[in-house]
Amino acid sequence: MTGISFTTATLAARKRIALVAHDHCKGFLLDWAERHKATLSQHELCATGTTGLLLSQRLGLPIESMISGPLGGDQQVGARIAEQQVDMLVFFWDPFEPQPHDPDIKALLRVAAVWNIPVACNECSADYLLSSPLMSQPHDHRVPDYTAYLKGRV
Numbered sequence: 001m002t003g004i005s006f007t008t009a010t011l012a013a014r015k016r017i018a019l020v021a022h023d024h025c026k027g028f029l030l031d032w033a034e035r036h037k038a039t040l041s042q043h044e045l046c047a048t049g050t051t052g053l054l055l056s057q058r059l060g061l062p063i064e065s066m067i068s069g070p071l072g073g074d075q076q077v078g079a080r081i082a083e084q085q086v087d088m089l090v091f092f093w094d095p096f097e098p099q100p101h102d103p104d105i106k107a108l109l110r111v112a113a114v115w116n117i118p119v120a121c122n123e124c125s126a127d128y129l130l131s132s133p134l135m136s137q138p139h140d141h142r143v144p145d146y147t148a149y150l151k152g153r154v
């Protein structure tokens with residue numbers, strides 16, 4: 001990690017959670033979200049286009065929907081993460097199917113690692129994540145120090 005220094009930021013008690021699922025995994029995400037509806041309702045939710053529409057129909061909770069994933073939605077979620085506007089990613093990506101927007105998916109997962117946000121890529125991890133006591137309290141985490149990064153660039 002040459003050239004990158006880090007600082008601390010705080011994830012608020014009310015998390016901004018992005019929810020994303022590939023087509024064959026949407027059923028799993030919808031069932032998971034319904035099981036965790038009470039917890040999810042305490043947080044701010046956003047999703048890629050189709051996932052968001054299906055989730056809002058199933059849960060009846062407010063969900064901000066981006067564009068559909070293959071049309072740029074993954075990139076929109078990634079941009080929110082880079083802007084520190086999304087605190088957590090639940091992304092049930094399909095390990096059995098190639099996706100036309102694979103570079104976007106990789107970019108989304110990369111930026112989530114860069115900004116050190118909690119990520120769950122399957123149902124079991126998502127269960128663990130939502131049952132964490134950190135879900136309902138502020139949590140300090142390590143993030144890139146962008147000010148120091150820029151200073152080092154000029």
Ligand SMILES: O=C(CO)COP(=O)(O)O
Pocket residue numbers: 020021022023047048049050051052067068069070073074105
């Ligand atoms: O393709 C996706 C994530 O890579 C999800 O997009 P949709 O929610 O629009 O299906």
